[in-house]
Amino acid sequence: MKNSCILLLVLLTLACSTNNIKEKKADTKPTVISRYDNHLVVAFYYQDSLKEGFTFYKREDKLVTQKQKSFEAELQKRTKELEDYIRRNDDKARNGLLSQNEIVQIQQKAQSMEQQIIQYQQSEGARLEQESMKKIEAITKKIEVLGKAYCEKNNIDILLIHGVGGQLNFINAKMNVTADFIRYLNENQASIEKDLK
Numbered sequence: 001m002k003n004s005c006i007l008l009l010v011l012l013t014l015a016c017s018t019n020n021i022k023e024k025k026a027d028t029k030p031t032v033i034s035r036y037d038n039h040l041v042v043a044f045y046y047q048d049s050l051k052e053g054f055t056f057y058k059r060e061d062k063l064v065t066q067k068q069k070s071f072e073a074e075l076q077k078r079t080k081e082l083e084d085y086i087r088r089n090d091d092k093a094r095n096g097l098l099s100q101n102e103i104v105q106i107q108q109k110a111q112s113m114e115q116q117i118i119q120y121q122q123s124e125g126a127r128l129e130q131e132s133m134k135k136i137e138a139i140t141k142k143i144e145v146l147g148k149a150y151c152e153k154n155n156i157d158i159l160l161i162h163g164v165g166g167q168l169n170f171i172n173a174k175m176n177v178t179a180d181f182i183r184y185l186n187e188n189q190a191s192i193e194k195d196l197k
Helices: 002-022 047-053 055-094 100-154 178-187 189-196
Strands: 042-046 158-162
Touching: 042 047, 042 178, 047 055, 047 178, 055 100, 055 178, 100 158, 100 178, 178 189
Parallel strands: 042 158
Antiparallel strands: none
């Protein structure tokens, strides 16, 4: 009797578990709730195109790039002067043309030159970076202000920025206002320039 009860329990357990396995899996497709408003107007512009087509942005970017190149050229010039100084004096030392005292003085001057290069690199590099960040921040704020004015003029409720690595995976090309927005920015860039000076 005891064995038959255990056997009955085992059979019931197996029957229940096979019923669970045979059940159809529920559809895991998400339920998407969409709301559509006939009066909502959404548009976007390509960020990269803005950098290429907005005259003021291009000009400011060119100035920053020129300053960066000038900084790098000065850094290379100073580094080359140090290398040349070391090479010249190294040749003299190998040929026995320098005293021990002169070698010590040359090493001290080389260290001083190296410290000046490091100091220039740190201070001028930081200044350039700060200047660039301030310009970009100011331009971005002005684009935001003009973007609002552009949206008000064209009855756009939402103006999105689309770019590589951005948060928009897809947006319909019919909503692209890049060329018109760039034209608007170029027409109104005088107000940006005036405020940034």
